[in-house]
Amino acid sequence: MSFCSISFLLLFVTVFALYYFVAGGRRQWQNIVLLAAGYFLYGYADLKFLPLLFGITVVYFFLGKWMGKTANERTSRLLNVAGVVLGVGLLVYFKYLNFFIVSFAQLFGSMGLQVNVHTLNIIMPLGISFFVFRLISYVVDIHLQKTEATDDFLAFATYVSFFPCIMAGPIDRPGFMKQLQKGRDFDYDKVVDGCRQFLWGMLKKVAVADNIAGCVNNVWVNDTFHEPGGYLLVTALLYSFQMYMDFSGYSDMAIGVGKTLGLKVAKNFNYPFFAVNVADYWRRWHMSLTSWLTDYVFMPLNVKFRNMGQAGMILAIVINLVLVGMWHGDNWTYAVFGLYHGLLFIPLILSGAFFKKGKIKTGHLGLPCLKDAGRILLTFLLVTIGLVIFRADSVGRAFEYLASIFTNGVFSFSLEPKHWQCILCIFAVMCVEWKQRNRDHGLELSGIRSNVLKYAIYLAIVGFVLVTSTDASSFIYAQF
């Protein structure tokens, strides 16, 4: 059920009414409403995975309780390892098992050893990468005494299956449960701001990302890239914006729904295309995943490798980013995508730029100074190359695409009106986001006092979304 569908709107209105006007400020009833909505949404997508979601929630709840009760360090460590292995095992089984089987068969085949392999008929449960990460962080945080084991199963199950986030994140941490342990009263300002953020996300998804998809998919369906190089270059740039508009649009909508229910969902994007280098980009892109991996993979590795100096840090970052890539699915393109980004960090670590978090200097008209504009552009181009690898079916296809940009004439353009329409929409959204870059989202209108102007903006966006909407497509990240 897409956020942009009438059915989701109906679900949301029902949840909202029950949550505030039936459950009132009683937290248990409010949590029951949220849990029911989460399980309904999950079951609506695929009923057969509901028992898995419920079962794994029960297992981690009791694992957490056991860890909370034990005073024995060794027992706590064993339970922590069990929790991590179970979570990773589920991911490996559902996401990567067939990939490993095929990869090993190919490896043996390349050595002249013919191996008869049978792949398994495994269907990946929706959102598994997201809720498993929530569960793993729960047991690890208990082990590290960063959170306490909860006795409130309802709050725990609601945290795991919070309905706006269950399919594609953001990945909240166990701290989210604190919000579920008290009643939430109707807060007009939060509800209005949540609706605005939802609307902004819908604009990015429906009016921009879905329209770009038409331009991008036409190129990638072909067996060979026969289009002019300039056309391929523009398509690659458009795909970067499609990814951003799609996923940040989804995230804005999920966070917006959370706000309307008085719940703060983890931030997922902080205007990543204004990043001045790749390290800065990764601090701003899919933040809930990257911060998760930073805390639970990069930091432990970095601690382990701490006496190796810069080499240790580089190794930890490369491993971390390869895992970021692999998290997306069972294709070597994702691993190469992560490795590519990991390698881009090396010059930043060696030069020390990695550690600097300077603000962008702006000049006349609030635009970035020439030096920062150049750095932003370079970062965007490097990210675009990475996303070509990400988008391709195979690493070979990615290189073929990149080579075709130059061999087919990089200055040769023949753009169609739909391209210009997309470029115009992207330009408008990015201008608004540049202006709003120190705020939570593009439609935070706290600086505007005139209600007439506010409603005119809402109406204009709704109208624009309706006019530009194409056939509803699913969110890209829902497949991960």
Add this chain to the structure above:
Amino acid sequence: MEKNQIMAEVQEIFRDVLDNEDIVLSNETVADDIEEWDSLTHIQLVVAVEKHFKIKFTSKEILMWKNVGEMIDCIAAK
């Protein structure tokens, strides 16, 4: 060694590693209080503290600290 003295020496390490002479530490200081202190500089701080006091922390100890006070307690216990 007294905890006050450890705190003073750790403060000097923080100022040196994070290149900020204005840093004043207390037991309650956390990473959010100091702009330059993030997950990356944290490791540099740990290595500098280990070298200075000639001690070795375990991975779990490093990952568990919630504030400067817990780090000081850990150094004092070594």
